[in-house]
Amino acid sequence: MKRYVFIWLALLTLTGATVGVASLNLGDWALAAALIIAAIKATLVALFFMHLLEQRASYRVALVVSLLFVAVLVTFTVLDVRTRFVPVMPQEAYTGVPEEAFPEAPPVRSAPAGQQTGAKAEPEAR
Amino acid sequence: MSEPHAEHHYLNHETTVWSWLGTRDHKRIAIMFLVLVLIALFLGGMFAMALRIELLTPAPDITDALGYNQLFTLHGIVMIFLFMIPAIPSVFGNFFLPLMIGAEDVAFPRLNLATVYIYVLGASLALWGMIHGAADTGWTFYTPYSTTTITKVVPILIGAFILGMGSIFTGLNFIVTIHTLRAPGLTWMRLPLFVWAIYGTSIIQVLATPVLGLTVLLVAFENAFGFGIFDPARGGDPILFQHLFWFYSHPAVYIMVLPAMGIISECVACFSRKNYFGYRAIAYSSLGIAFVGFFTWGHHLFVSGQSAYDNGAFAVLSMLVGVFTAIKVFNWVATMYKGAISFRTPFAYICGFLFFLVFGGMTGVAVATVGLDVHWHDTYFVVAHFHFIMVGAVIMAFLAGLHYWFPKMFGRMYPEGWGLVSAVLIILGFNATFIPQFLLGNMGMPRRYFHYPERFQALNIASTAGASLLFFGFLIIFIYLLLAFRYGARAEHNPWHSRGFEWRTSSPPHPHNFTRQPVFTHGPHEYNRPLEESDDVR
Amino acid sequence: MSAEGGPRVGVGVAEAGAHASRVAHHFQDFEQQRHAARFGMWLFLGTEVLLFGGLFVAYAIYRVAYGDAFHEASCLLDLKLGTTNTVVLITSSFAVAAAVHYAHHDQKWPTVVSLLLTIGMGLAFLGIKSVEYAHKFQEGALPGKYYHFEKVQEPGASMFFTVYFFLTGLHAIHVIIGLSVLSWLAWRAIRGDFKGGYDLPVELGGLYWHLVDIVWIFLFPLLYLA
Numbered sequence: 031m032k033r034y035v036f037i038w039l040a041l042l043t044l045t046g047a048t049v050g051v052a053s054l055n056l057g058d059w060a061l062a063a064a065l066i067i068a069a070i071k072a073t074l075v076a077l078f079f080m081h082l083l084e085q086r087a088s089y090r091v092a093l094v095v096s097l098l099f100v101a102v103l104v105t106f107t108v109l110d111v112r113t114r115f116v117p118v119m120p121q122e123a124y125t126g127v128p129e130e131a132f133p134e135a136p137p138v139r140s141a142p143a144g145q146q147t148g149a150k151a152e153p154e155a156r
Numbered sequence: 157m158s159e160p161h162a163e164h165h166y167l168n169h170e171t172t173v174w175s176w177l178g179t180r181d182h183k184r185i186a187i188m189f190l191v192l193v194l195i196a197l198f199l200g201g202m203f204a205m206a207l208r209i210e211l212l213t214p215a216p217d218i219t220d221a222l223g224y225n226q227l228f229t230l231h232g233i234v235m236i237f238l239f240m241i242p243a244i245p246s247v248f249g250n251f252f253l254p255l256m257i258g259a260e261d262v263a264f265p266r267l268n269l270a271t272v273y274i275y276v277l278g279a280s281l282a283l284w285g286m287i288h289g290a291a292d293t294g295w296t297f298y299t300p301y302s303t304t305t306i307t308k309v310v311p312i313l314i315g316a317f318i319l320g321m322g323s324i325f326t327g328l329n330f331i332v333t334i335h336t337l338r339a340p341g342l343t344w345m346r347l348p349l350f351v352w353a354i355y356g357t358s359i360i361q362v363l364a365t366p367v368l369g370l371t372v373l374l375v376a377f378e379n380a381f382g383f384g385i386f387d388p389a390r391g392g393d394p395i396l397f398q399h400l401f402w403f404y405s406h407p408a409v410y411i412m413v414l415p416a417m418g419i420i421s422e423c424v425a426c427f428s429r430k431n432y433f434g435y436r437a438i439a440y441s442s443l444g445i446a447f448v449g450f451f452t453w454g455h456h457l458f459v460s461g462q463s464a465y466d467n468g469a470f471a472v473l474s475m476l477v478g479v480f481t482a483i484k485v486f487n488w489v490a491t492m493y494k495g496a497i498s499f500r501t502p503f504a505y506i507c508g509f510l511f512f513l514v515f516g517g518m519t520g521v522a523v524a525t526v527g528l529d530v531h532w533h534d535t536y537f538v539v540a541h542f543h544f545i546m547v548g549a550v551i552m553a554f555l556a557g558l559h560y561w562f563p564k565m566f567g568r569m570y571p572e573g574w575g576l577v578s579a580v581l582i583i584l585g586f587n588a589t590f591i592p593q594f595l596l597g598n599m600g601m602p603r604r605y606f607h608y609p610e611r612f613q614a615l616n617i618a619s620t621a622g623a624s625l626l627f628f629g630f631l632i633i634f635i636y637l638l639l640a641f642r643y644g645a646r647a648e649h650n651p652w653h654s655r656g657f658e659w660r661t662s663s664p665p666h667p668h669n670f671t672r673q674p675v676f677t678h679g680p681h682e683y684n685r686p687l688e689e690s691d692d693v694r
Numbered sequence: 695m696s697a698e699g700g701p702r703v704g705v706g707v708a709e710a711g712a713h714a715s716r717v718a719h720h721f722q723d724f725e726q727q728r729h730a731a732r733f734g735m736w737l738f739l740g741t742e743v744l745l746f747g748g749l750f751v752a753y754a755i756y757r758v759a760y761g762d763a764f765h766e767a768s769c770l771l772d773l774k775l776g777t778t779n780t781v782v783l784i785t786s787s788f789a790v791a792a793a794v795h796y797a798h799h800d801q802k803w804p805t806v807v808s809l810l811l812t813i814g815m816g817l818a819f820l821g822i823k824s825v826e827y828a829h830k831f832q833e834g835a836l837p838g839k840y841y842h843f844e845k846v847q848e849p850g851a852s853m854f855f856t857v858y859f860f861l862t863g864l865h866a867i868h869v870i871i872g873l874s875v876l877s878w879l880a881w882r883a884i885r886g887d888f889k890g891g892y893d894l895p896v897e898l899g900g901l902y903w904h905l906v907d908i909v910w911i912f913l914f915p916l917l918y919l920a
Contacts, residue, residue, distance in 0.1 A: 031795060037790035045780050049773070052463030052919035059896075064915035069785075072908045079791040080904045087731070088335060089736040091887045096740030099363050099450060100747035104754050106454060107399045110466040120393040120759050120850075260720035263730045328737045337720065366741040370748035373858070383753060383856050384838030391850045396755055402749050612839040667718075 037078045044071050164339030165567065165664040180265035181524045183665060185625040186251035188272050188567070193247060194634075196238035196279070198568065203231035204626060208252070208589075209621040224606035226307065232295030233312060237319050238279050240546060240646035241408060244415035245326055246271070246359070248557050250353045251565060252278030253330060255658040255665060256348045258339025258674035258693075262330040264563045270475065271322045271329075285311030294604065296405070299386035303378040313376040319371045323411075327361030331352055339535030343674035345439075346682040348657055349432060352355075352439040353418025356446035360407045360414070365452035368404035371397065395460055410477075412451040412546055413513075414442055420509055423556050424656040425681035428495025432681055434487035435585040441480040448476045458529045463691070465528050467526050474524035475545045481517050481529050500652075501575030505556035508583040534604075537597025548586050555582070562637065563651045567664045568644030576635045581629035585611055588622025649694060663693040728894055735898045739905050742868070746909055749864065753857050753916060760850025767846045767854035769920045770835070772826055776918040780823050780910065786815035787907040790876070794900040797893035802886060805896065809880040816873045823866055828857070838913065861913055867904045876898045 056063055077083040082090055111119070126154040157686050160664065164185045169175075174338055206227055210218050221226065231353050250268065254261055285291065289308035293301055304310050334347075334355050335554065339424075376399070377383050384390030385470050386397045394411055432438065454462060454470030488510065519541040523529050532538055562570050592615040597603075601612050608616070650659040670693040720893055721727040731808045757764045793808035834842035836860050841852035882888065 031792065034791050034795065037791075038785065040785045041788075042781060045777065045784065049777055049913055052886060052915070061920060064919050065912075068912050068915050071642070071911045075904055075911070076788060076906050079787055080901055081730065085732070088733055092733070092736040092740045093743070097742040100744060100750065102450060103399075103403050103797075104748055104751050105468060106469070107396070107751050108754050108758060109469075110395070110399070110454070110463045111393075111758045113463035113465045115461065115463070116396070120388065120391050120756070120853075130493060196737070260794075263720075267803060328734055328741070331737060332730050332734045335733060336726055362737055362741055363744060366745040367748045370745050370864075374748075374752075377860075381837075382839040382851060385860065386744070386855050387838070390838050390856075391756075391760070391853050391855075393755060393759070396752060400751065403748075534766055540706070 033078060037074055040074060041071055044074075159190065160599070164322075164666070165662065166667045167566070167664055169552045171220070178269070180261070180269055180615050181667065182250050182265065182268060183266050183669075185272055185549075185566075186247050186249075189242060189246040189250060189275070191527050192275060192279070193239050193556035196234055197243075199629065200234035200239055201627065203227055203234065204555075205623060207231060207427060208623040210606055211608075212308060212620050214608050216607055219606070221606060222292055222307075225292040225294075225604070228604060229291050229294055230286050233282060233291075233316070234593040235293055235547075236408070237282070237316055238275075238413040241319075241323055241680055242275060242326070242548060243300050243412075243554055244419065244557070245354060245411070245549070246258050246275075248350075248419065248561065249326070249330060249357075249415060252561065252658045253333060253351060253354055254337070255661060255669060256351050256656070256680070257334065258657070258670065258676065259333065259337035259341055260669050261327050263336055264329050267325050268330055269323055271325050272526050274318055274322035274325070274456050278315045278320075278322060281318060282312050282315030285309075285315060292669055295403060297372065297375055299375060299378065299392075299394045300388060302375055303387060305383075309379055310376045313372040314377075316372045317369045317376075320365045320372075323370075324365045325498045327358035327365075330358040331362065334358075337689070339676060345408045345436070346676055346679040347439070348443075348506070349435070349438050350415075350418035353414045354441045356442040357414045357418075358444075359446050360411050364404045364407040366413075368408075371400040371404070374400075380571060386409045395457065398457050398460055401660070402456045403450075406453040406456065407446075408451040409542075409546065410445050412550050414445060416509070416550045419553045419557040419560070420488060420506055420603055421484075422482055422500045422656055422681075423506055423560050424491045424505060425683075426560070426652050427506070428489055428492045428497050428684050429501060430495040432487075432679075433490040433493075434483075435679070437483050441483045444480040445477060448473065448480065452477060455524050455529070458526050461535045461668070471524055471526050475521055478517060478521045481513065482613060485514060500559075501570070501579055502529045502556040502560040504576055504579035505559070508579070509552035509556065511583075512544050512548030512552060512586065516541055516548060520545065532597060534602055535597035536593040536601050537601055539576070540593035540597060543590050545594070548590070553582075555579070558637070560652070560660075562640070563637075563647035564658060564665075566641050566644075567647050568640050569647045569651065570640040570644060571636050575634060578629045578632040578636075580610070580627055585625030585627075585629050586624050589619050589627060592616070592618040592622070649692075652685070655683055660692050660694075666694075719877045730896060731894055732899050735901050740900060742905055742909075746861075746864065749861050749915075750858070750912075753861065756850065756853045756857060756918070757761070759855055760848070763846060763848035763850040764854050764920050766848055766920055767858075768917060769852050770845055771918050772829065772856075773918055775822055776914060777913075779819050782815050782819050782822070782911050786812045787818070788906055789815065790900045790903045793879075794893070794897050797883070797888045797896040798891075800889055800891075802883065802889070803831045805888065806880060806883045809876055809883055809896075813876050813880065814871055816869055816876065816903075818867065821871075823862065830917060858917055861917065865909055865913060868909070872899075872906050875902060 046066055048064055051063045051067065052060060076093065082093070083131075166181055176188065179185065206218070207224070209452075210216075210224060210227070250262070253259075285308055288311070289306075291297075291305070291309045291312050292307045293305055293309060297309065297313065323642055338347075356431070375507075378386055382390075384392050386392045386394050388394060399569055421432065452470060452474040454466050455474045457470075458467050474520060523532050523538060523541055559570060559575055562568070596615050596619075599612070600607060608646055647662075647663055649663045651663075652659070657674075657676070660674060672693055676694045717724050717727055721730070725773075743818050789808050789812040793805050793812065796804040796808060834840070834844075836843075836852075837856035838852060838861075843851065843857060843868070868876065876899060879896055882895065
């Protein structure tokens with residue numbers, strides 16, 4: 031029981047720390063700092079509250095592998111967005127302009143076979 | 157061999173309707189799945205035939221553009237979600253995995269039964285959606301079209317989500333079963349190769365399917381409420397959808413192909429009467445394909461506007477799959493080498509499988525090359541390529557398994573002559589259907605058009621003729637298997653004299669699989685040691 | 695798990711005592727069954743990680759595309775309510791860990807009380823979340839075509855709220871599922887099901903609740919502090 035109380039206090043402290051670090055205005059490092067603290071908290075929960083530490087290795091493998099594949103998905107997708115040919119990037123979003131600014135195009139009834147483009151064309155490049 | 161044909165087995169153990177619908181016996185659940193996926197195969201096949209008939213002439217014949225779009229969408233959805241993905245794991249995996257590892261059942265029998273009903277629920281929802289305003293988006297549901305089309309996509313999307321849940325539970329159940337329920341003496345390096353293949357498949361099912369579930373839900377929300385997550389008009393990124401979708405759907409190809417490879421590994425050893433050649437290589441390459449399969453999804457996005465760096469990386473990574481596949485093919489051929497081959501129906505399908513896998517795989521490496529893909533993307537070349545793998549190879553293995561294990565499952569023999577005739581018909585039919593499509597694609601005929609220039613007609617006629625051959629092949633198989641189930645000659649317990657572990661029990665198996673605890677002292681398919689009666693647990 | 699094993703010689707030798715009736719026929723013993731159940735649960739949690747993973751990817755790429763809008767919009771979320779919710783959820787995680795501990799040591803009422811405390815905190819979390827949601831609805835900080843929030847007009851601002859609602863909404867659904875599971879466990883605990891070393895359901899339900907907590911541990915900094 032004592033161990034759980036200790037972990038609980040550590041988690042509360044880290045929550046305070048993450049709020050504190052966010053107010054420091056670290057710029058680009060803010061996200062990294064926040065994620066590192068979150069990862070430490072999650073590890074504490076997993077190892078002690080969820081007893082990963084003392085149980086079979088196969089459970090740890092299950093969790094680590096799933097995290098690994100999320101990392102793969104994030105890495106390749108972010109790599110894509112960061113290095114994409116600019117006109118293909120998601121463009122200019124809806125910015126509070128009234129709804130009429132984006133009239134709903136009539137849905138395409140019986141699109142010519144094969145022509146699978148949407149009713150709304152991509153906005154032009156900035 | 158004791159007395160041929162067990163008198164008391166899982167089929168006649170109890171015969172009430174509830175004893176089937178409420179069963180937790182993995183064998184009965186497998187049989188229920190067999191019926192369900194065969195219905196799906198029939199339905200998807202009918203859609204395919206309609207498509208081929210429409211394409212006989214360049215002009216619109218039996219349907220209009222919208223109808224054609226709906227037809228190929230339904231063909232894709234039924235074949236992929238209702239047939240290919242559950243077919244081998246849920247039918248043969250369910251039936252033989254516990255038998256092969258000497259277990260009485262899978263780890264979670266109730267969850268296993270639940271997957272049947274999840275499948276029925278998801279399939280009914282999808283079919284209901286098909287009847288009421290069938291989707292016309294293609295089975296890939298690409299945005300932004302899928303969020304703006306007038307046809308009803310939402311029920312089919314939710315159906316896909318539910319089917320995905322069933323797939324996850326099947327995979328989860330198998331992984332836990334393989335980890336916890338292996339009989340005494342059955343070490344990892346003594347597992348039959350089919351079990352290794354199912355293990356790799358299950359890992360993919362568990363890791364990839366949740367992402368598909370999320371993605372189809374996002375599209376459903378987008379379609380119903382316009383939240384804009386993939387909508388370029390609201391700053392959304394349609395390519396994000398393609399990333400998420402193919403993160404599942406490319407590994408999903410290996411959900412279909414890996415178990416097929418498992419069946420082939422079993423059959424090759426049995427019908428060559430030789431030990432597996434390169435056991436470890438085949439086992440590890442199953443895991444290798446499962447792993448590398450997750451690093452290849454971007455090759456579907458080469459012309460979608462994906463970054464050039466991603467294109468390059470995915471092109472190279474995609475080719476790694478070819479390495480692992482080649483390892484397997486090499487080892488199968490080496491298993492046959494100098495074996496005492498008995499050319500029965502399953503062996504005919506093995507030959508077909510090897511041809512389709514190698515041919516489809518080679519064209520796969522070709523389309524994974526960025527420059528070539530620009531030419532072939534969205535043409536019939538790609539259609540023919542993935543049909544070679546997903547239909548050619550997987551259906552060959554499915555049929556090989558169905559014939560190899562028919563005596564095990566039902567205690568009857570199928571007619572060998574008819575088996576070989578239909579195998580030849582089917583292999584010829586496949587080639588006649590899809591080789592013209594390779595040529596058409598290379599000539600530049602794009603996929604998903606129902607109306608085409610006249611110069612493409614001759615090859616389209618050839619393709620439709622091939623499809624008709626295929627149809628008759630399937631019809632013959634269906635008829636003789638149905639008759640064999642009722643009137644076929646009684647099979648011995650082990651008609652192939654196979655040394656696979658599943659043949660140690662009686663055919664059909666006892667309701668609880670074994671009459672005593674099986675113990676394993678060596679690996680499967682060891683034809684160099686004398687057959688030990690003491691191994692049998694009938 | 696009923697014991698409906700057939701006559702199979704030499705198999706199904708269950709542990710003596712309270713466990714015997716808990717061992718399903720296809721398991722050798724209670725320990726094997728426990729291992730299977732735990733491993734199954736961990737694999738299931740792995741699928742949950744990937745389910746949320748898809749949305750984290752959406753967050754990542756829109757953050758790359760609309761960094762400024764994400765920063766501005768996240769500053770306008772209520773940090774006080776967000777932090778309170780984090781504390782509430784972490785404490786509930788602690789409470790459920792205590793429940794598992796007490797169930798393991800055969801202490802019926804401490805188990806029940808810890809479970810009820812967890813449920814209370816889960817409900818409090820949902821209450822605070824709905825206050826935040828109501829606020830967003832009033833301001834018009836809504837996803838996609840419903841967006842009419844005047845304070846942030848940067849390109850991509852609506853996308854922040856699309857991602858925000860998807861992430862917190864999916865998480866809230868998991869909280870609701872978790873609460874149903876915990877209520878069922880509390881009811882069984884009151885009935886006195888968990889004794890003689892049989893605490894597996896509490897343990898598995900607890901694992902699920904911890905995962906819900908872990909997801910929030912990541913959502914909080916990404917949404918409120920980014």
